[in-house]
Amino acid sequence: MIKDKVLVRCVVNGKEVAEYVDPRESLLDMLRNRLGLTSVKKGCEVGECGACTVIIDGETIDSCIYLAVWAEGKNIRTLEGLEKNGDLTRIQEAFIEEGAIQCGFCTPGFVMSATVLLERGEVLTREAIKKHMSGNLCRCTGYQNIVNAVEKVMLEQQETEGV
Amino acid sequence: MVGKSIPRVDAYEKVTGRAKFTDDLILNRALVAKVLHSTIGNGIVTSIDTSEAEALPGVVKVVTFKDVPDHCYPTPGHPWSVEPAHQDIADRNILTGRIRYYGDDIAAVVAEDEVTASRALKLIKVEYEEYPVEIHPRKSMYGSNPPIHFDKKDNVLARSNFFIGNVDEGLEQSDTVVKRSYKTSIVQHCHIENPISFAYMEKGRIVVVTSTQIPHIVRRVIGQALGIPWGRVRVIKPYIGGGFGNKQDVLYEPLNAFLTTQVGGRPVKLEVSREETFCNTRTRHSIEYDLTAGVDKEGHLLAKDMKAYSSQGAYASHGHAIAANGLTAWRLQYACPNTRGEAYTIYTNTPTAGAMRAYGIPQAAFAIECLMDDVAAEIHTDPLEFRRKNLIQGYYEDAYLKPIAANTNGIFQCLEKGAEYIHWDEKRKEYADQTGSVRRGIGMSLFSYKTGVWPISLEIAGARLSMNQDGSVQLQIGATEIGQGADTVFSQMAAETLHMDVENVHIVTVQDTDVTPFDTGAYASRQSFVTGTAVKQCAEQLLQKILDYAKTLLPEQETRELSLDHGWIYAGEEQVLSLEALAQEAYYSLSNSSVLTAEVSTQVKKNTIATGCCFAEVEVDMKLGTIQILNIINVHDSGKLLNPQLAQMQVHGGMSMGMGYGLSEQLVLDEKTGRPLNGNLLDYKLMTALDTPDIKADFVELDDPMGPYGNKALGEPPAIPGAPAIRNAVLHATGVAFNEIPLAPQRLIEGFKKAGLI
């Protein structure tokens, strides 16, 4: 039986974090219970719904099926890390503008998936956007406005680069 | 303010992750409760031994069915009835030794952490005596020994019927009679936040924080279940991650409340897993229909007959209300002199069915709208034309339940918009004679839907407004925001009636039964209609109080009429006093202070029918058994839109649910045990973004005289017409009539093979 906690050092939302964690803990547990990052939601605990999506070293992962000890040395981002003193990122604003938010429980995961996609700077078809967002389930929106929000920011980025 | 697409009032909190949902408020600072579920589908527990579980370090308490109150209680989110004959069926104990479905709740463990709780569950030894399992309603309704519930010998929970005219004569006079059977599947709500609650005791009372649509009802049911005065229970509802009707039922809150009383009032968290959500909360009823319709030579309906067999599952929950709602729908919308309906709701050894978005109408509409196409096909008439011929234009009312009526009726305009968008006339022709294994088709369906539950049940809502020192107002309602945007439109309503900016309306999003006005909650697409009426009344009262108070401050304006507009009191056309100054006086005047508040508790004895339709264009790859939706639109007549963007969002979500219902969703049960085989989000095929086509929502806005702001039902209806429209499009494409949903690949392949198409 595991008795000893393990020290995990990582960067979470730009800050260095050192936490003693139980090796049985998921990253989801650690982020919520130890760091109070409650944007990371629990919807299925098996990597099927995407509500717990966070970004690790530039890639989205389901934090429910990722052990906390694996975070050692990693750069982790959650929704809490996106806004700067209350100022939203463009994709967060677009979620509001496009009506992509309803109950809000899946929203953090979707925003994280969208964030990684937009940071790549690619311009994709709607179908390709949908594929990138297909690891996040939503029951409220039918995805239409979520895809619209991502597409909107993607096209804005393209225009800005064009200038 | 009403009618504008303002952003949701909670959008910022949600897009930053700051909105607190139930689990966010307690995290790991509570004891953890887990439930022991039966591993048989029907029978009794003959022995249970919890000693090993109790001995496990970290286990705080183990309770079994022997420890809970003896009496039964009801669970549905209905207003309580003071008439015993109309009270909900009380057939459930907090835990049970009489197993009625696979997964029934036998015992519960409270432990220091979840791993200990899980390990303790495994240490509980249970022995059973098994009875045969019956999962089919049409078999179960002939009774079983013993019956599923001892007071219903034939396992029939309820039966109801109605008739108008003489159906048998009508059928005899008909030139064409079409008889068909249809069946809908069991589906689940799949809100992304599973049900979750935590409970603790404070000053001798039980506090339950829970993800629910119906906090005031949860309070009452916990009181009933525990046999304690209802005032000793306090229920708090924070932000919730979707409900869709599953949380319009009292789920594990009574057990959670009971468990805290067993551990000295320490906080206990009861988190329902996704698998438990599928098996142990609620589902949408599977209903089997036998329908008959007769038409004359011109294609007018002369008679129609419905028989419905609804599978209730193990416990009554919302019970017969679901199937009965389908009977009501059978009477509405289509003109027919002879109409008859009969519905049975039957206990089976399956997960309990309850409320789900649109409450029995997706099932009924699937059957009815398939039948309409099947009749049209039989008499070689265009199905849209056939419907137009038989639909009632303008006002109509229900023959039985008054005052349910189409006070405004926009169905013809809806059909026109939908047909135009999908290019009905051109494509019906274009796709008429296809060959090959990949074919296209278009189909449609329509529906009608009541707004709220009057006169079947009580409609009551409360609202409270109080003016702050700066002239802004606090708005409190007992109605719940569950994702649909209720808080936003209530804010808009208050702003509209108070002639204020919506920024100056501060709505309290959390419901707390100790604090918030009484309202029965989010269901029946009622809140914007019923609670909206209360908000409007409340705002009118506050407005009057503001103007009355202004008069006392402005004696010199005695002869002029005072009004309020965006922060200013006007005398006639003249701006005479800021609302802020007025508010400061109201709070702090040494001679005349009286904080301006208004509170109403309003009964609404009105109902009005919303309507709409779906048009879909599909491509069917018959050899692969796949359906691709090329175009799909819902057009809704929900009265005046309170917030067009929010309305569109509701329609999108409903359409997605409707497509899933038609194409892929189904909770599959094991024949022998009734155990769900696919009760998780991998095996239950909820559509992903990649499976979802672009979807289109449109509206016909008629000003309904019953709605507080011309509005009528919108929350649930979008989920109704998708499945039959898709089915009818497949019929058009291939000529094959599928009478059971979902139109999953295997069903399609079997159908096309049978038809000799592949």
Added chain:
Amino acid sequence: MYDIENYYNASTIEEAVRLLKEHPDTRVISGGSDVLIKIREGKMAGTSLVSIRDIKELNGITKKENGDIYIGAGTTFSHITNDPVIQENIPVLGEAVDQVGGPQIRNIGTIGGNICNGAVSADSAPTVFSLNALLRIEDGNNGRTVPIRDFYLGPGRVDLKRGEILTHVIIPAKEYQGYHGNYIKYSMRKAMDIATLSCSVVSKVNTEKNILEDVRITFGVAAPVPFRCEKTEAALKGQEISEKLYEMTEQSIRQEINPRDSWRASREFRMQIGGEIAKRALKRTIELAGGDRK
């Protein structure tokens, strides 16, 4: 919180082998998308784990001088899909593993885990079979290299003994050079799903003679283990490319595969789909090679 009894972390292959031998009750964990789910389900609750995540040599893809491609067992699906070596040489493998679950799963799931859990529905398996891949297994001594076809023993069972670790999936140059591949996953959803049936076809076309020179067809979920359709392959080899070839493929496949009835799908249904997707996948590989030249 997962019900894990003990947790050991290995940073070298030798250490992993030692830990596995020292603790006979342990299982290997890599990406975790399979093992953690089984722990939560209860199937593996209380198990002990040896993590091989920190073993650097298990990560990444290299092309040797002789053209053989070595894929580290710990390489994630998304890294395989985005890897230039894969994109350039065996795009079909990148496309196949791009159909696993959803993006998040593809960022943690590894090809080694996909193969070693022995699931017949694994999205990598049919293609790896059709590429006649070799598996490099280390045991702290000399290790061994086995053809993928000998590795699957039955549903969920593979030929991996205690103390053995799959380190690389090797695609020999002769097995992919000159070939084109196509993988069709038939599932109930376009994402977040497991295959109801899947088929990977790898073929070599003699474009001058317009004949199918070589073909390998492997099915997932058509038998207890990934299944090479040898009879069909033999019948198709050397045939002229034509509609007749595709019809023959469809018929022959339905003779050869032997899927089972389950609540997920009937045998009949899988037979229908099997013939159809094999035909369509073959057609696609021929198009990729330049198509029917007639």
